[in-house]
Amino acid sequence: MTTAARSVGIVAPQKTLFAEPLLLASGASLPSFELMYETYGSLNADRSNAILICHALNASHHVAGLHAGESESEGWWDNMVGPGKPVDTERFFVIGVNNLGSCFGSTGPASLNPATGKPWGADFPIVTVEDWVDAQARLADYLGIERFAAVMGGSLGGMQALSWAIRYPARIANALVIAAAPNLSAQNIAFNEVARAAILTDPEFHDGRYYDYGVKPVRGLRVARMIGHITYISDEQMAEKFGRQLRDGLNFSFAPEFQIESYLRYQGEKFSEYYDANTYLRITKALDYYDPASATGGSLSRALAPAQCRFLVISFTTDWRFSPARAREIVRALVENRRDVSYAEILAPHGHDAFLLDTAQYHAIVRSYLGRAAG
Amino acid sequence: MTISTRADFSTIAGWIAPGARVLDLGCGDGSLLAYLRESRSATGYGIEIDDAGVLASIGNSINVIQSDLESGLAGFEDRSFDSVILSQTLQSMRRIESIVAEMLRVGREAIISFPNFGHWSHRLQVLRGRMPVSPSLPYQWFNTPNIHLCTVADFDAFCAEQRFRVDERVVLHDARRVVLLPNLLGSLAIYRFRSS
Numbered sequence: 001m002t003t004a005a006r007s008v009g010i011v012a013p014q015k016t017l018f019a020e021p022l023l024l025a026s027g028a029s030l031p032s033f034e035l036m037y038e039t040y041g042s043l044n045a046d047r048s049n050a051i052l053i054c055h056a057l058n059a060s061h062h063v064a065g066l067h068a069g070e071s072e073s074e075g076w077w078d079n080m081v082g083p084g085k086p087v088d089t090e091r092f093f094v095i096g097v098n099n100l101g102s103c104f105g106s107t108g109p110a111s112l113n114p115a116t117g118k119p120w121g122a123d124f125p126i127v128t129v130e131d132w133v134d135a136q137a138r139l140a141d142y143l144g145i146e147r148f149a150a151v152m153g154g155s156l157g158g159m160q161a162l163s164w165a166i167r168y169p170a171r172i173a174n175a176l177v178i179a180a181a182p183n184l185s186a187q188n189i190a191f192n193e194v195a196r197a198a199i200l201t202d203p204e205f206h207d208g209r210y211y212d213y214g215v216k217p218v219r220g221l222r223v224a225r226m227i228g229h230i231t232y233i234s235d236e237q238m239a240e241k242f243g244r245q246l247r248d249g250l251n252f253s254f255a256p257e258f259q260i261e262s263y264l265r266y267q268g269e270k271f272s273e274y275y276d277a278n279t280y281l282r283i284t285k286a287l288d289y290y291d292p293a294s295a296t297g298g299s300l301s302r303a304l305a306p307a308q309c310r311f312l313v314i315s316f317t318t319d320w321r322f323s324p325a326r327a328r329e330i331v332r333a334l335v336e337n338r339r340d341v342s343y344a345e346i347l348a349p350h351g352h353d354a355f356l357l358d359t360a361q362y363h364a365i366v367r368s369y370l371g372r373a374a375g
Numbered sequence: 376m377t378i379s380t381r382a383d384f385s386t387i388a389g390w391i392a393p394g395a396r397v398l399d400l401g402c403g404d405g406s407l408l409a410y411l412r413e414s415r416s417a418t419g420y421g422i423e424i425d426d427a428g429v430l431a432s433i434g435n436s437i438n439v440i441q442s443d444l445e446s447g448l449a450g451f452e453d454r455s456f457d458s459v460i461l462s463q464t465l466q467s468m469r470r471i472e473s474i475v476a477e478m479l480r481v482g483r484e485a486i487i488s489f490p491n492f493g494h495w496s497h498r499l500q501v502l503r504g505r506m507p508v509s510p511s512l513p514y515q516w517f518n519t520p521n522i523h524l525c526t527v528a529d530f531d532a533f534c535a536e537q538r539f540r541v542d543e544r545v546v547l548h549d550a551r552r553v554v555l556l557p558n559l560l561g562s563l564a565i566y567r568f569r570s571s
Binding site for chain 2: 340341344347
């Protein structure tokens with residue numbers, strides 16, 4: 001059937017300039033923009049085997065493989081994408097793309113504003129999921145892909161797949177919507193707001209113009225990441241991994257004593273080294289704003305009416321950030337529209353992060369679904 | 376992928392109009408829906424709780440929704456299917472009355488098949504003092520998933536009490552229709568009914 005799964009190997013990102021302006025949902029317009037992307041596998045003669053992978057909050061175009069000379073540079077969905085893997089690059093031409101407003105090479109707040117010759121910083125517009133999808137469609141045009149065999153993603157990436165199905169129904173054969181929701185709950189928005197508040201109140205944020213001062217609001221970013229991390233893991237998993245374990249006893253201080261404290265601090269520290277605060281603010285806003293039903297009087301069913309593709313919706317039992325109940329709302333709206341949809345609820349202890357892991361049933365479902373997907 | 380067919384499939388297919396929308400409760404590997412897709416161009420969904428069944432259904436290109444039937448059919452609108460099918464699953468369900476009511480809410484008609492406990496071989500084994508084991512009831516008392524076994528006569532009485540209009544009733548044994556003494560000689564019963 002398939003060869004033994006292996007890595008796509010050494011990969012190199014590419015960057016393309018789009019000189020035509022992009023009108024954004026906010027009414028603002030980007031005069032031009034660049035997108036950073038990677039591809040794996042090869043496009044077939046009739047250009048029908050392309051799969052677009054959409055990333056979530058902190059990830060990038062680097063989905064699979066390694067960057068030359070960087071031993072720990074494995075792509076963020078390397079367990080999913082590669083030769084013989086569920087998204088099999090021997091069969092599919094897979095594209096990973098970095099979204100607008102991000103900080104991994106596509107045009108974002110740290111890029112130079114052509115009007116001023118200085119970094120956009122606070123002036124970079126707030127972009128939405130729909131804006132990302134429109135920019136991705138430009139990349140598809142550039143690569144000569146009229147119709148994707150599939151668009152897929154987890155979390156915020158799943159929202160982009162859903163948005164593709166609505167905005168470009170003729171350009172997508174399958175949407176894989178994983179660990180996603182049709183919109184954020186008040187609780188989800190609340191967590192994002194705490195994260196943003198941590199950044200906005202960092203004295204080194206300088207209203208988003210911190211590049212001009214040669215500093216970064218790293219304290220705010222750390223706290224933002226710590227908050228995020230709490231929501232990515234289930235209570236059960238946190239209890240199992242950390243419990244009340246101490247590093248070396250109580251010493252009646254505020255230094256990290258519990259293992260969970262040092263874990264969160266480590267995650268926050270690591271993140272603040274590579275991530276941009278202005279990007280974090282914008283990506284959390286894109287999450288908060290995403291609500292396709294808002295355009296159809298609150299009816300998700302009517303919002304999904306234009307969609308024509310087949311859907312695979314997947315949720316994870318312990319994901320409390322985007323719970324199975326939220327995924328079932330998507331399924332229900334698709335059933336109301338009589339669309340082809342399959343739904344799997346994966347028994348996994350990990351919480352939201354499960355979409356990045358390789359639970360056997362989860363990967364088998366994706367493999368089997370794509371195995372049958374129209375090429 | 377080979378698709379297994381069960382004895383009730385062709386009877387059920389005979390009741391499905393070409394192009395009908397069907398909902399198959401407890402669809403297993405999706406083989407009934409695949410059969411109805413090929414023989415009747417039927418469309419619709421299967422519901423399955425078991426991971427292996429969901430995976431196999433996806434492999435059979437069936438629209439499958441992983442869900443527990445015992446919690447009802449909340450994700451489905453009233454009268455949204457031509458037929459709602461429960462094939463050889465009734466006997467393992469806990470709340471029979473509520474699932475049948477749900478079937479008749481989302482579908483214009485219900486099709487239910489179940490093993491006939493009244494078959495003579497089952498009666499004989501009970502007379503001899505043992506729980507029946509047969510091709511249609513292949514489990515031992517200690518490992519059976521079947522908790523609500525009934526006879527053809529029981530299901531007739533149930534339909535009468537619930538005021539269902541039974542449009543068809545077919546009783547089979549060894550894939551052949553049993554017309555004479557069906558509750559004694561039949562091992563598989565298939566009903567097609569609606570609210571009256």
